[in-house]
Amino acid sequence: MSLRIPRAPGRLALPIERYWDGAPCPHAHLFGRVELAAREDGLELTASLPHQPVPRIPAAPRGARVADLWEYDVVECFLVGAGGRYLEVELGAGGHFLVLSFSAPRVRSDSHEALRPPLDFSSDAAGWRARMLLGRSLVPPGITALNAFVIASGAHLAYGSLPGPTLDFHQPARFPHAREQLLGEP
Numbered sequence: 001m002s003l004r005i006p007r008a009p010g011r012l013a014l015p016i017e018r019y020w021d022g023a024p025c026p027h028a029h030l031f032g033r034v035e036l037a038a039r040e041d042g043l044e045l046t047a048s049l050p051h052q053p054v055p056r057i058p059a060a061p062r063g064a065r066v067a068d069l070w071e072y073d074v075v076e077c078f079l080v081g082a083g084g085r086y087l088e089v090e091l092g093a094g095g096h097f098l099v100l101s102f103s104a105p106r107v108r109s110d111s112h113e114a115l116r117p118p119l120d121f122s123s124d125a126a127g128w129r130a131r132m133l134l135g136r137s138l139v140p141p142g143i144t145a146l147n148a149f150v151i152a153s154g155a156h157l158a159y160g161s162l163p164g165p166t167l168d169f170h171q172p173a174r175f176p177h178a179r180e181q182l183l184g185e186p
Contacts, residue, residue: 006038034148
């Protein structure tokens with residue numbers, strides 16, 4: 001079965017509640033969530049995560065692009081397009097972001113260093129939430145698969161588990177199948 005990213009106001013919800021290899025995670029404070037909605041002008045991505053006991057947040061202004069954001073508390077979403085190209089989007093616990101494009105697994109084609117996307121960030125007693133609009137020029141055409149991840153408190157969780165003896169998020173051929181709802185499709 002294929003996941004479907006619906007047109008807004010609908011949303012595809014991806015709860016991230018298991019370790020990267022599929023093992024159960026007993027720690028609810030690590031459970032994150034990604035939501036995706038298709039819009040005419042792009043793809044809306046929302047990420048949320050509870051506050052961590054010892055937060056890892058970079059010393060950068062809110063809304064800034066932070067290289068190596070995966071070294072901090074972050075929720076990630078990978079979007080795979082036709083032909084195997086994919087986009088990695090990271091939203092961090094301090095309102096930071098990182099967007100990277102790949103032409104093949106671990107073959108970076110663009111670091112999007114000049115990108116300044118619309119980014120909304122909020123935080124309350126329960127945790128934080130970040131929302132970003134990915135313009136159509138960023139989204140790989142013909143989405144075929146996706147996955148979502150949490151990196152926090154030294155743990156690595158995944159929506160769709162990934163096989164292998166070591167942690168490797170860059171396995172797009174093993175991500176859950178997905179597609180974007182087309183304009184006019186019920």
